[in-house]
């Protein structure tokens with residue numbers, strides 16, 4: 345058995361999309377990250393099929409969106425069909441979104457997301473160690489000690505369990521994960537199809553007897569179908585028969601199958617998302633639920649954004665470890681809500697008092713849109729603090745147009761000053777200032793669309809508002825900055 349000579353900052357267990365993003369964000373903070381996965385490479389087909397609006401916004405901050413966007417399909421409508429007839433089409437919850445420029449799902453397979461993140465992590469000098477499992481993990485003084493399947497022992501300050509629904513990390517620490525099984529089984533088919541159905545790129549929920557078929561547009565020439573089978577043994581022909589029954593009198597045949605699988609709905613949220621400020625669970629290791637609403641991958645990516653700046657600030661900028669506890673405080677309630685939303689959706693496909701499953705389904709989507717788009721998630725009560733920072737257009741001194749999200753930097757808090765004067769505030773080194781004026785030549789950027797005139801905002805690296813004040817009275821922001829500086833001094 346050989347021990348690693350030096351302790352690293354973070355061991356990421358699992359290189360699914362969530363682990364890959366954790367590793368990438370950790371590297372952006374300059375942390376020494378080791379990411380391992382028992383598989384020999386990223387997945388190449390199947391699984392998650394959509395990035396919601398918030399995921400797209402956050403991926404933009406770390407330069408991972410521009411490459412993904414052209415590969416996917418933009419979708420912001422859902423329609424209901426019943427017995428071969430068009431019933432309704434809706435997109436109100438996307439159109440109503442404020443402060444964002446991606447008012448849609450980007451339909452794109454998980455394989456594309458993993459391939460991009462895998463490459464970026466390698467480019468930043470921490471390629472995934474493949475064919476390597478973590479077989480044991482424990483906490484020790486000052487950090488964690490993990491054993492790999494190669495026999496190596498890795499000493500790290502932090503361990504992130506991004507190791508999926510059967511998480512070894514969660515099990516190793518005995519974190520309860522009681523699973524509800526509503527006995528609902530989906531067949532999932534990604535295929536190139538031929539059909540006389542009037543196909544448009546939108547999510548379609550079909551009502552036949554119940555609502556057991558959904559059609560999801562995907563990238564390239566493939567389409568995805570979710571077919572509720574309610575049994576575990578079924579054939580592709582049986583699945584096709586159900587699709588054809590749902591869209592009757594239209595017909596559909598399959599030219600090429602890319603992926604054919606099944607998904608048994610299980611629902612759970614881990615009792616703890618963190619342990620001793622050293623061990624963290626993220627993604628499916630922390631929460632699992634039905635695929636309805638497309639929230640699994642998206643919730644996991646948001647976990648990574650929430651967690652990694654806190655780890656980065658503790659390891660790199662000397663913030664106290666207490667800040668790490670806000671990860672569980674903020675993300676566990678989100679996970680519980682996601683389980684509720686997807687649970688209501690999946691049950692609506694099977695049960696409806698009025699026999700209008702498909703219509704009921706879309707109404708639930710509308711009610712739960714804040715979670716499905718990702719844009720309604722906030723930390724804490726009413727008011728600007730804890731809400732997501734709105735995106736808007738800005739111009740620089742050369743009159744080049746961009747958006748404020750494209751100039752945010754995940755490595756820093758950003759103090760955004762909207763108005764003529766820069767207030768005199770004491771700034772810790774991990775805070776950058778962006779001055780946004782209201783006319784050409786004023787500030788670092790200027791904007792006429794800005795919703796924050798004459799305000800001062802302290803925005804976290806994950807672009808949630810940490811503190812807010814008017815420009816005339818900056819005391820609340822000054823106090824927050826002072827508290828951050830004092831906490832950092834005390835932790836030294």
Ligand SMILES: Cc1cc2nc3c(=O)[nH]c(=O)nc-3n(C[C@H](O)[C@H](O)[C@H](O)COP(=O)(O)OP(=O)(O)OC[C@H]3O[C@@H](n4cnc5c(N)ncnc54)[C@H](O)[C@@H]3O)c2cc1C
Pocket residue numbers: 357358359360361362363380381382383390391392393394454476477478479506507508509511512532605606607626627628629635637638639640641642643644
């Ligand atoms: C059919 C289907 C459809 C889905 N559709 C959607 C959708 O539309 N939208 C959506 O948002 N989500 C969807 N999901 C869910 C989505 O795929 C998951 O939420 C997502 O993969 C979770 O990512 P993760 O990184 O947390 O875990 P995973 O992707 O499960 O990755 C975990 C990784 O950890 C590795 N690992 C496990 N144990 C160890 C160990 N001991 N040592 C080292 N490595 C280990 C595994 O090899 C794996 O690579 C779908 C899932 C399925 C199955």
